[in-house]
Amino acid sequence: MNLHRRYLVLLALRWLPVGLCIPILVLLPLSRGLTLAETGLAASLQGFVVLALELPTGGLSDSWGRRPTLVLAASVAVVSMSLLAVADSFALFAIVYVLQGIYRALDSGPLESWYVDVSLAADPSVKLERGLSAGGTVIGLAIGAGALATGGLVAWVEMPGIPTLVVPVLAGLCVQVTGLAAIVLLVREPPHPDGRRRLLASLRDVPRAITDGVRVVRRSRVLLALVAVELCWGFGMVTFEVLMPVRLSELLGGTEEAAAVTGPASAVAWLVAAAGAAVIPLLTARVGVAVTAGVLRIAHGVAVVGMGLLAGPAGVLTGYLATYLVHGASNPVHMTLLHREVSGENRSTVMSINSMMMQPAGALGMILLTALATGTSVSTAIVVGAVVLALAAPLYLPAIRAERRPRVPV
Structure with missing residues (x-):
């Protein structure tokens, strides 16, 4: 199996469990006796853990290696999913989300870094956008297919002695175990220049790796601008992840009616996202990667404005x-x-x-946009979030200028 196919298989195995669990993540703890407030508090722990560990785990991947970091991440995911299947108290669900935070932090970057490193080593002039767009397509398909599969599992599959909402969790656990085995079998990376990398030595090297990474970003106008894009992106994502169901409930006359529509719509949305990723090579071949990125930021804002202002449920969807x-x-x-x-x-x-910038931006967007929605209207808050999304477009100008200059391959 060539590198490209290995990468796509690993992505599918990584994101399919996410799709399987998305529809029941709130319903499962509620069915086990937690209140909605307790469920939200437990889930919030994941974000705090990711924010705290994002940089250290990125440094660990650079110092220890992509493969061992991925194996560790997948192992934590298996433990977390196993505990989710039996969790029946606030404390156990809190542990689940702490483990999920550790997993997300460890998993943030090493698989894609491994793919890019090996691709560039084989061909320094390789068009990375083709492989990454294929990866984006697979992610959207995996999440969408997982969400649709959960609907079928909950509706039609009965396992004696196992609650209905636990069946998708068990299915996700099976996929997680398969993904761990696939990482062990499929991920191969060049030997480290310093020889075999040991965990303790790599941990001691993490501060240096973080310092070097921060220095690289500070010295590059392009990287600084790209990281700033994440601030606008994280702030604006609140519009379609949080405010869209609220807007839909206003139009449909209740939260239950909105929930019945939002579930299938979310699954279809991820399939549509996969289609969006699939057309990227066609766009970038015509106008370039950086120009495409800037145009898409404006298009993103326009689409969100439509979500906030178009009439009726059909317009919002x-x-x-x-x-x-x-x-x-x-x-x-x-x-x-x-x-x-x-x-x-x-x-x-x-x-x-880059990823870490989205966390505080999303938190700020959650606070400000929900407050604005309460004080004015949900549509107004959505439009404001859309404007912030579109304001990221000029931040791609340094990348556009860099793309037009002759480049020396990394």
Whole structure:
């Protein structure tokens, strides 16, 4: 199996459990006796853990290696999913989300870094956007297929002695175990220049890796601008992840009616995002990666405005699907520009810095946009979030100028 296929298989196995669990993540703890407030508090622990560990785990991937970091991450995911299947108290669900935070932090970057490192080693002139767009397509398909599969499992599959909502968790656990085995079998990376990498020595090297990664970002106008894009992106994502169901409930007359529509719409949205990622090579071949990225930021804002202002449920859902179409297309081009500016020894750390910016931006967007929705209207808050999304477009200008200059391959 060639590198490209191995990468796509590993991505599918990594994201399919996410799709399987998305529809029941809130319902499962509620069915086990937790209140909605307790469920939200337990889930919030994941974000805090990711924020705290994002940079250290990125440095660990650069110092220890992609393969051992991925194996450790997948092992933590298996433990977390196993505990989720039996958790029946606030404390156990809190542990589940802490483990999920550790897993997300460890998993943020090493697989993509491994793919990019090996691709560039084989061909320094390789068009990264093709592989990354294919990866984005697989992610959207895996999440969407998983969410649809959960609907079928809950509706039609009965296992004696096992609650209905636990069946998708067990299915996700099986996929997680398969993914761990696939990492062991399929991920191969070049020997480290310093010989065999031991965990304790790599941990001691993490501060240096973080410092080097931060220094790389500070010295690059392109990287600084790309990281700033994540601030706008994280703030604006609140519009379609949090406010869209609220807007839909206003139009449909209740939260239950909105929930019945939002579940299938979310699954379809991820399939649409996969289609968006699939068309990226066609766009970038015509106008370039950086210009495509800037245009997509404007298109993202326009789509979100449609979600906030179009009339009726059909109008909101049309804007919602258009938003995910652009959302799926945007990530591969953004990450391609990021990878162009870094070398292998700093790649995961820089990716972690990029990812980490979304956490505080999303938290700020959650606070400000929900407050604005309460004080004015949900539509107004959605439009404000859309404007912030579109304001990221000029931040791609340094990347556009860099793309037009002759480049020396990394």
